[in-house]
Amino acid sequence: MADPSRLTGDPNSHDLSKFSTSLSSTCLCKSIRVTINDNELFTRPRGHLCHCANCRKVSGSYVSSNLAIEREKVVVDDPKGVMKKYIDWETNSGNKVERFFCGTCGNPIMSLPDVLPTLVIVKMGMFPRIPQPECESFALHRHPWQGKHEGLTQFEIVKGGKKLGE
Template sequence: MSQSSGDPNTYPSSSFANGMTGTCLCKSISVTINDPDLFTKRRGHLCHCGNCRKISGSFASSNLIIDDAKVTIIDHQGTLKKYVDKDTGSGTPVDRYFCSTCSTPIKSTSPRGVGKLSLKMGLFPRIPAPEAEAFSAHRHEWEAGIQDITSYKLGLGGEILKQGQL
């Protein structure tokens, strides 16, 4: 079945025991996560900050903060571009990478997370269950909270509004 079907249930998490690859919409950029523990526990992160909402085109951004050594990005046609986002809630610039052909967000990096990157999980056929959400104070009133995750009022590691049951 084609990944364009969008049905994550056609991909059992066990099929990604040795890694998982996703692409941007035009397939110019491929991203592989090399992490056998990807689906062994909650790993994803949701962000409700205004900037992440804008780059995701949705009410939250689905991310995976991971060691950059566990990720391989291949830019087949030289379309990976960077936007330096200086207007962030933390005051620390965030480098936001995207495909310049199809505009798909790829990853974000920040000097606050040396050796880490934040992958945009919409690239992949299946997304790990989230363990935490940032800027949960910025959720829309119609958004239901996700059970069993830690909700941070603003940035990850800050004030906790709700402790998850991991």
Template sequence: MKSPQGDPKDHPITEFEQVLTGTCLCGSIRVTIHDTELFTQRRGNLCHCANCRKVSGSFVAANLVIEEEKVEIQDSAGTLKTYEDHDTLSGNPVYRSFCSVDGNPIKSVASQSPDKVILKMGIFPRIPAPEMESFVMHRHPWEADFEGTVKYKLARGGEKLEE
């Protein structure tokens, strides 16, 4: 088994042709994505909103919006907890789930994406290239441009940023 601090390139994409599995830092929560097309095209979403930045602990959150039926979450020690975030653009809550032992963000569920789950990609050994960015108007001035992404001024699916 490779070190959890390992290089993502140590994991060839072919390793994930059927499933991609990741865990929280302590290992009590295991998330498996069943999607044979996960790495066949750009799939990820980089979110620059303040709440996602806080949850990720970084300048941008690497997310994957995916159909709920393609995701299996095992919570062996009962550590998955959910925070109901009401400080949202829509005013509708976003349910942000995390490991209550190590604080690792796992997923979010939002009413504007019914039947989908927003997975936090940092728990996986390798992630697909981003296809879009949301809340681009909230990017830091020093951030590099992520070429090839569809850029939404604010919420995903809303008004696009003209380049």
């Protein structure tokens, strides 16, 4: 019988020390590999949980775990050329967001928003460990039944904007 922690993707089965300089994983079908090269991924809270409708749709869940990071720190390997792109104009800013996903298994990979030209937003659900997020964006769009993530700054809409309850 196979190890159940391996089959279910138990994040606790992955020692954080393995990710001291980089974090790498693949889409569900293993066609695309994404590597984040950063030695601070797990030294402090990073990334954010996004509750906007588009991120929810892309993640297939009530929230999307994202990491906005400098483009030069992310390597995407797509040897079979299966990565697809959807250009999303239905955004809060009115500017386009290029949303990339695996054309074989549908796994979301990353987004490139025009409003953040030096950053890539990596979709963290594909990784064995996810850094603790530092904030929530579009917190006004949370469902009333959701639990609260203690210690996270909640922005009403965009990160860096008005905080929830101000």
